[in-house]
Amino acid sequence: MDYREHLRQPLSKRFVDILATEIFLNPADFDIVYRLIYDEDIAVAWRAAWACQKISEKHPEWFSERHFEELSTLAIATSHGGLLRGCLSVINNIALPECLSVEFINACFDWMISPKSPIAVQALSMKILLRICRKEPEFKQELSVVLENIDFENYSAGFKSVRKNILKALNGK
Template identity: 35%
Template sequence: MERIDEFRNALSVHISELNIKPMVNSVSQHPEEFPDIYKLTSDSKLSVSWRALWVCEKLSEVHPGWFIPLYDELIGRLLNCTHDGSKRLYLSILFNLPVKEPVSVPLLNFCFDRMFSPAESIGVQALCIKMAYRLCEKEPELMGELRIILESAETEFFTKGVATAIRNTLKKMKSSHQPSPWENEL
């Protein structure tokens, strides 16, 4: 039996984080297995592809370099994804990677469009806020727009997870804010 078949069989049944850790460790110790686990993120069986993405999310935390060549592909998959759990995992993987320059406008638009969308899960909304901030760090002229959007959000109407993402992002903005030369003159 090939390794990809072993992974598929393991991902075909209900699993928890306890089941994920051994797969992450195995792939970490045998990087040649990474293409197999990544290939399963496109499996025709949604539960297998979602669970393979979960493994990839954990791998992206310890081996972000493995995903850098896949950056544009991951964005494309995210933009076409309809499964909430998979969207959250794609965003999480992308969040673990260095931001590619120039900044992906489709990714930034995705984040702006979905950060407060009631059609999205709490996890997707919160990650969109965090990812938008990371992208705007590379495009400082957009940081003001993000600040206005976040400051105008009435956090009492959002879930705790989204409200916390808003507050924490605004705190980061304030702590990293460096006044413009003309602000000192005002």
């Protein structure tokens, strides 16, 4: 399969599922699709990220610490909402590295509280930060304080729901 050409076509969930299934059947091709996240054609890049999200749901072990670092760097650098969402979705599914970038943690806080961030990006940022808190408990208080003190009335119902669930998880309820 010519993965790049496949990703150049307007995609639906069905087409992404077909591509992910192809990778499950041919794991050696995983890196080909992963590398397409960096394609100069932004449509190919964000669709590749979407495919990698599907792959990471079934095979998170295929993603290494190097992948985490690359995806977090790309997430910080991109201005494309779909690519950012795809990167964060993969990051949310894979193992956290031993050493986390402070720049990435700060970016997650920024995406989480920015009313300009799409709800999916806000929610994924909260979920990733919760995972970081479980690994690095010293961040728990900071995340809790930010979520408790945010003027959440200006945010969507989706944001409020995820916020509530994250606070419950942080407080052990």
